[in-house]
Amino acid sequence: MLHYIGQRLLQLIPVLLGMTFIVFMIIRAIPGDPAQVILGQQATEEAIKSLRTSLGLDNPWYVQYFDYLKGLVTGDLGNSLRTRTPVSEEIWPYLAATIELSLFAIIIAVIIGINAGIISAWFQNSWFDYTAMVLALIGVSMPIFWLGLMNQWIFSIELGILPTTGRENVRDPINSITNFYVLDTLIQGDFSQTATVLKHLVLPGTALATIPMAIIARMTRSSMLEVMRSDYVRTARAKGLQMFWVVYKHALKNAIIPVLTIIGLQMGLLLGGAILTETIFGWPGIGRYIYEAIGFRDYPVIQSGILIVAFIFVMINLFVDLLYGLVDPRIKYD
Amino acid sequence: MGKKKIVSLAFLMLLLLSTALYGCSGGDESESGGESGGDSDSGEEKVLIFGRGGDSVSLDPIAVTDGESFKVTKNIFDTLINFGEQDTEIEPGLASEWTAAEDGLTYTFQLQEGVTFHDGTDFNAEAVVANFDRWSGGNSDQFPYYQSMFGGFGDAEEHVIESVEATGDYEVVIKLKRPQAPFLKNLAMSPFGIASPTAFEEAGDTFGDNPVGTGPFQFVEWNRNDTVTIEKFDDYWVEGEPKLDQVVFRAIPDNSARLNALLSGEIDLADGITPSDAGTIEGNENLQLFERPSMNVGYLGLTTTREPFDDPKVRQAMNHAIDRQALVDSFFEGRAEVAKNPMPPVISGYNDDIEGYEFDPEKAKELLAEAGLEDGFTMELWAMPVPRPYMPDGQKVAEAIQSNLADVGITAEIVSYEWATYLEKAAAGEADAFLLGWTGDNGDADNFLYVLLDQDNIGSNNYTYYENQALHDILIAAQTEVDEDARNELYMQAQEMIHKDAPWVPLAHSTPLLAGGTNVIDFKAHPTGSDKLASVDLE
Numbered sequence: 001m002l003h004y005i006g007q008r009l010l011q012l013i014p015v016l017l018g019m020t021f022i023v024f025m026i027i028r029a030i031p032g033d034p035a036q037v038i039l040g041q042q043a044t045e046e047a048i049k050s051l052r053t054s055l056g057l058d059n060p061w062y063v064q065y066f067d068y069l070k071g072l073v074t075g076d077l078g079n080s081l082r083t084r085t086p087v088s089e090e091i092w093p094y095l096a097a098t099i100e101l102s103l104f105a106i107i108i109a110v111i112i113g114i115n116a117g118i119i120s121a122w123f124q125n126s127w128f129d130y131t132a133m134v135l136a137l138i139g140v141s142m143p144i145f146w147l148g149l150m151n152q153w154i155f156s157i158e159l160g161i162l163p164t165t166g167r168e169n170v171r172d173p174i175n176s177i178t179n180f181y182v183l184d185t186l187i188q189g190d191f192s193q194t195a196t197v198l199k200h201l202v203l204p205g206t207a208l209a210t211i212p213m214a215i216i217a218r219m220t221r222s223s224m225l226e227v228m229r230s231d232y233v234r235t236a237r238a239k240g241l242q243m244f245w246v247v248y249k250h251a252l253k254n255a256i257i258p259v260l261t262i263i264g265l266q267m268g269l270l271l272g273g274a275i276l277t278e279t280i281f282g283w284p285g286i287g288r289y290i291y292e293a294i295g296f297r298d299y300p301v302i303q304s305g306i307l308i309v310a311f312i313f314v315m316i317n318l319f320v321d322l323l324y325g326l327v328d329p330r331i332k333y334d
Numbered sequence: 335m336g337k338k339k340i341v342s343l344a345f346l347m348l349l350l351l352s353t354a355l356y357g358c359s360g361g362d363e364s365e366s367g368g369e370s371g372g373d374s375d376s377g378e379e380k381v382l383i384f385g386r387g388g389d390s391v392s393l394d395p396i397a398v399t400d401g402e403s404f405k406v407t408k409n410i411f412d413t414l415i416n417f418g419e420q421d422t423e424i425e426p427g428l429a430s431e432w433t434a435a436e437d438g439l440t441y442t443f444q445l446q447e448g449v450t451f452h453d454g455t456d457f458n459a460e461a462v463v464a465n466f467d468r469w470s471g472g473n474s475d476q477f478p479y480y481q482s483m484f485g486g487f488g489d490a491e492e493h494v495i496e497s498v499e500a501t502g503d504y505e506v507v508i509k510l511k512r513p514q515a516p517f518l519k520n521l522a523m524s525p526f527g528i529a530s531p532t533a534f535e536e537a538g539d540t541f542g543d544n545p546v547g548t549g550p551f552q553f554v555e556w557n558r559n560d561t562v563t564i565e566k567f568d569d570y571w572v573e574g575e576p577k578l579d580q581v582v583f584r585a586i587p588d589n590s591a592r593l594n595a596l597l598s599g600e601i602d603l604a605d606g607i608t609p610s611d612a613g614t615i616e617g618n619e620n621l622q623l624f625e626r627p628s629m630n631v632g633y634l635g636l637t638t639t640r641e642p643f644d645d646p647k648v649r650q651a652m653n654h655a656i657d658r659q660a661l662v663d664s665f666f667e668g669r670a671e672v673a674k675n676p677m678p679p680v681i682s683g684y685n686d687d688i689e690g691y692e693f694d695p696e697k698a699k700e701l702l703a704e705a706g707l708e709d710g711f712t713m714e715l716w717a718m719p720v721p722r723p724y725m726p727d728g729q730k731v732a733e734a735i736q737s738n739l740a741d742v743g744i745t746a747e748i749v750s751y752e753w754a755t756y757l758e759k760a761a762a763g764e765a766d767a768f769l770l771g772w773t774g775d776n777g778d779a780d781n782f783l784y785v786l787l788d789q790d791n792i793g794s795n796n797y798t799y800y801e802n803q804a805l806h807d808i809l810i811a812a813q814t815e816v817d818e819d820a821r822n823e824l825y826m827q828a829q830e831m832i833h834k835d836a837p838w839v840p841l842a843h844s845t846p847l848l849a850g851g852t853n854v855i856d857f858k859a860h861p862t863g864s865d866k867l868a869s870v871d872l873e
Contacts, residue, residue, distance in 0.1 A: 032754030036761075039399060039478045045794060047474030047481050054475055082391055084539065093558060149590050156598040164595045170561055170582045171381050282586035282595070284559035292388075292559075297754055 001325075008318050016311060020072070023306050024065055027299055033057075034081050034297035055081055068303065077307075078300030080293075087304045091286070095308065096179035097167060098278070098285035102270040104201045105208035110263060113213040117220025117259075121228060122247050132217060139214030148207045148280040155203060162202055165282035169196050204281035208274055212266035219262045223255040230254075257324055264320030268313035379579040380872045382854070385592045385601035389559045389585040392542030394534075395527045396469055396477045401773075404524035404864040405605075406562050406583055410452075411527025411547030414443060414462070415518050419858050420627050421680065422777020424518050428457065428528055428548065429506075438513030438816035445504040449571040451530035452552040459500035464531035466498040466508075479525035483776075484514075513814045515821055516778040523776050524864050550576035550868035559585055570868075577856075577871040589721075593849070596621065602854055602872065607847040609667035609726055615849045622854070626846040628671065628678050629861035631782070632724035632771035634735065634839040637763055639799040642711055649836040651701035652767070653691035655742045656735055660693075662842050665731050669847060673840035675829050677782035680861065681774070682818070683825030688833050690840075698742045710743025716760065716768035717750045723846035723863075724771030731841070732769060760797045770797060773863060779825040784809045787832055800837035 035051040036043065052058050056067065071078055077087040116136070120129040155162040167181055168174050174193050177184050182201070185193040227233065228251055236246045275287035286305060293301035324331045388402045395407035416427035429443040449457035470488055474481040486493035494517075496509040510517065520526070533546035545553050548571065551564035562583040566576050584601060586592040589608050596604040597618070607615065607623070615621045636643040636652060643649055658672045671679070674690030702708060715736060718728030725731060729750065736746045746767075751759060760768045772795075774781050785791055788809050789801040805828055812824040832838075848859055857870045 030752075030755065031758050032752075033758060035475075036758065037754050039475070043399070043478055043794070044474070044481060047478055050473060051475035084392075090558065145588075149594065152591060152594040152598075156600075157594060160598065163600055164598050165586050165591055165600065166584065166595075167560065170383055170563075170584060170600075173555075173561075173563075176557075279587045280591045282560070282584065282588075282591060284557065284585070288559060288587070295753060 001322075005318070005322070008321075012311075012314055015314065016307065019310050020069070020303065020307055021065070023303050024068065024299075025061075027294070027297070027302050028061060032297045034299060037296050038082055068300075072307075077304035080301050081298045082293075082296050082301075087300055090301075091289070091305065091308065093179045094284060094286040094289040097283060098271055098274055098287060100180050100182060101201065101204055101208060101274060101277070101283060101285060102267060104205040105270055106212065106263065106267050108205060109209040109213035109216055109266070112209075113216030114220050114256075114259065116213075116217040118224055118247060118252065120217070120221045121224030122243075124225060129221075133221070136214035136217045139210045140218075142210055144207055144210070144276045145280055147210060148203070148277065151203050151207060152280075163200050164203070165280075167197065167200050167283065168193075169200075172196075204277050204283055207281070208270060208277045212263075212270065215266060216259060216262060220255065220259050223258050224251060227251045227255040253327065256327055260320050260323055260327065264317050268316050271309050271312055380577070381580045381582065382578050382603065382867065382870065382872060383582045383584055383601040384603045384605070384867075385584050385586050385595055386605040387585070387587055387589070387592070390556075390562060390583075393545040393553065393556070393562070394529070394542035395525045395545075396472075396480060396529075397542055398525070399478050401863045402585075404862075406564065407527055407545065407547075408524050408549075408864040409551045409564060409581065409867050410545050410549045410553055411524075411529060412549050413522050413524070413527055414445075415522040417519075417522045417777070417860065417862065420860060422519060422522075422629070422774075422861060424522055427522070428462075432518075434518075434816075438515075438517075438814075439510050441508045441510075441517070442501075443506045443508070445506065446571060447504055449548050450569055451533070451546055451548050452567055453530050453533050453546045455530045455532040455546075457528070457548050458503050459506045461531050462506045462528060463498050463500050465528050466495070468529075468531075468534060469526075470495060470498075477525075479523070483520040483523065483525075513816050515813060515815055516776060516780055519776040519778050524862070550866070551578075551581060554580075561585070572868065575868040577869065578867065581867055596849060596851075599851070603848060603850040603857065605848050606723075607849045608721070609665075609669050609847065611849075612667060612669065612847055620852055621849055622852050624848040624850060624857060624859045625669070626723075626848060626859035626863070627680060627861040628843040628845050629680060629777060630724040630771055630773040630846075631673055631676055631678060631843055632670075632722075632769070632841045633673070633676070634841060635760070635765070635768050635770055635798045636837055636839070637765055637767070637798050638801070638837050639763055640766055642705065642707060643766065645705045646835055647701045647705040648707065649839075650691065651698040651705070651742070652739075652744075653836050653839050654694045654698035654701065655744070656738045656839055656841075657693040658690075658839075658841055661731055661734055664734065665727050666842055666844050670842040670844035673842050674833075676786060676832060676838060676840055677779055677829075678774075678843040681777055681779050681782065683779040683822040685826040685829040687826075688829060691836075695738075695742050702742065702744075708743075710745065712745045712747070713739075713766040715739075715746040715748050716756065716765045717748050718753075718769045719750045719756060720753045722771055724773065724842070724844050725769055726844070728769050761793060763797075763799050765797075768797065775862070777861065779822075780809070780813055783825060783828050783832070784813065787837065798837040800835065802831060802835060805831045 034057065035048045035055065039047055039051060056064060068078060079086050080090055116132045120132045123129055152164040156164040174181060174185055177187065181197040182194060185197055233246060233251050236250050274285055275291045278285040278288040286309065290302060290305040293305065386402060386405065390403040390406050391398045391400050392403055393407055395404060395411055413427045414429040416425045418425055428446050430446045432441055432443045434441050445459060451457060469477050469480045473487055484494045494510050494514050496511045499507050501507050527547055530546040534541045537544055550567060550570045552567045554563040554565050556562045563580065565580045566578065570576060586595055589606055592604050593611055595601045612623055615623045636649050638644055662668060662670045662672050674688055675685060677684060715732055717732035718725050721727060732748045736748055739746045759765065772786055785795050787796055787800055789806050792799050808824050808828050812821050815821040815824060850857060853873050855871045855873055859865055
């Protein structure tokens with residue numbers, strides 16, 4: 001097991017290295033000069049030139065690339081060209097905001113998605129099955145910005161029960177310690193603030209959960225259908241075991257493995273793919289951070305931001321692979 | 335039968351689960367800042383939440399060039415000279431009065447007494463000198479606006495400021511190397527807010543994370559990409575100000591979402607209202623619309639080095655071919671003025687005698703025929719990919735222009751690039767015709783005509799590559815002309831020349847819109863885009 005983890009971690013190195021190179025080359029291939037963007041339209045030619053020099057943008061690309069790698073090895077993610085702050089310092093609050101939102105979204109997606117999938121498979125071709133799968137199809141193809149704005153309109157403006165945007169009530173801000181606001185309020189024992197923070201999570205969380213929820217539901221259904229037809233399920237039923245236990249205990253255990261893979265992938269996608277949700281709900285997350293950095297040609301932020309998201313993505317997938325072993329003891333790592 | 339029961343049960347469970355998810359957070363309403371959140375009528379703290387499109391880059395005003403930073407720093411720092419409440423006339427600020435020598439080379443400022451910085455440091459002549467020393471000792475990447483406005487740093491020949499000296503506890507003398515007509519206006523710009531010397535010496539490069547000025551509000555907290563919080567400075571030197579206890583600037587990038595937040599009462603004031611939403615706001619009795627006086631221009635630039643736009647006749651034909659009034663009516667919802675000059679009418683020196691090119695497709699065809707293009711031609715029309723106050727929807731404006739041009743036989747193909755790319759390619763002269771615009775910095779004619787159309791600025795802000803030696807001579811003369819009337823006369827001439835050569839099709843001077851709850855009183859939107867909130871109150 002440890003050997004396996006070690007091996008997987010070693011494999012990470014070339015993956016991440018290759019990624020830094022690709023990202024590095026792509027962002028330099030697109031036109032646009034960071035110095036120009038930073039100094040604004042008023043900037044003089046001379047100012048731009050001197051800024052380029054001081055940012056090291058005059059060096060040939062391979063010098064810049066190796067400087068960057070050298071920094072990475074020593075744990076230096078570079079400084080944001082725009083704010084002049086080290087990326088490693090700056091990035092944490094954004095990352096925490098996105099992780100909190102993604103976790104919330106994936107929890108909703110998993111709970112509803114898996115249950116809907118199971119029930120659909122259990123009562124295949126019932127009205128529930130049809131409704132759930134049509135909803136799932138709509139969910140997959142739903143434009144998030146439209147859904148988000150509609151939800152804001154219904155739940156905030158018309159019903160007045162949920163806030164439209166942001167992470168907290170800015171009229172009564174919380175004291176943040178970890179940047180995970182739910183955790184912070186729980187640590188401080190301020191449960192009314194926990195409720196407020198959770199309220200702020202609902203709209204962006206459900207908007208973000210829609211697509212993974214639909215995918216998980218469809219995946220669970222098809223995987224369950226396959227398992228339900230297998231001999232051991234028939235045996236279990238023949239023994240007179242209650243259908244509920246057959247489904248949730250015996251069948252689910254085997255059906256869940258491909259679903260786990262999907263959940264892992266979706267979780268990773270949520271981290272980087274939350275840009276739209278973060279924009280519409282004014283969520284100060286990492287997707288928006290990187291997206292805005294692209295507009296400013298803030299190379300270190302783009303490079304390091306993507307690197308970190310990719311790293312987490314790979315780690316989640318490793319974690320999922322290890323989960324297989326727990327779910328299915330037949331799977332062994334060596 | 336049993337099967338059906340289970341289905342219903344399962345469905346019920348699912349329903350319960352989802353409502354529970356909503357419900358667990360649906361607790362008591364007072365906390366969400368729901369509908370009543372904005373009202374602070376109970377004698378509690380008056381907190382104003384200002385929703386805007388983006389976050390600040392830094393809160394050290396001299397280090398940045400973006401409007402979102404100045405929106406905040408304008409309230410933390412005071413400048414020696416102030417702009418008028420809703421114009422760019424100069425008024426006393428930290429300098430209570432001043433005198434300029436005849437030759438325009440020496441300015442003597444009397445400073446306001448009894449002013450302290452938020453950290454307790456006294457404001458006096460020494461503090462002013464320390465600020466100028468800090469700025470002039472920097473370089474163009476540290477302090478870009480100092481370079482743009484005062485030409486350079488330290489001993490450099492281009493640096494306009496010769497010396498800044500304290501000649502008394504509350505008297506400062508600034509000597510210039512050569513006259514600079516908009517000198518006082520430049521000093522009123524947000525970047526030149528006076529900072530606490532104690533604080534910037536101590537903080538060094540991180541001053542922008544912990545700004546200290548003499549302004550009506552002091553810095554509290556900054557959650558990047560989310561909120562900047564400032565609170566009332568009790569010892570503010572202007573009697574009775576500020577009226578608010580706290581202001582929170584919130585970044586909500588999406589325009590519709592920002593409007594939703596305003597409608598639900600989570601924010602009190604929203605910047606960047608799109609013209610098409612103005613109707614919604616005017617129809618809502620709890621909201622009011624604020625108009626920011628226009629200090630911008632949106633235009634279609636014609637790159638004068640590219641065929642056929644190297645022929646002034648073709649450029650004039652373009653001016654006749656485009657129906658600006660229709661553009662203003664459709665895409666600015668009428669909240670803009672049709673432009674005939676490259677600068678807006680609020681700026682002194684504006685030439686109102688010029689007759690704009692009227693919309694006349696026949697005339698356009700004649701001019702094209704005179705230029706030997708009776709069969710028309712094919713061109714690229716660049717559409718801005720991002721909305722800006724001076725161009726709310728570049729794509730749609732481009733489509734309308736495209737159809738106007740088709741009527742006179744010109745085939746325009748619309749192209750667009752991501753914003754940074756767009757600017758770089760346009761600056762490199764790669765566009766035939768491109769949509770762009772400009773918002774003024776200091777309300778001076780030089781900041782429009784010289785910056786956007788002088789040959790010195792080809793490759794930077796003169797995107798059309800328009801070159802005219804006679805115009806250049808006039809613009810340079812105007813920069814050092816200290817007599818206001820003589821200077822305005824020069825700018826009037828300049829506008830005539832530009833009108834004749836027609837490097838642009840000036841389109842519109844838009845009125846940027848803001849909206850707020852009816853409880854917001856005395857909010858005055860400033861044409862520069864950064865608003866001082868000292869006299870704003872909530873009822």
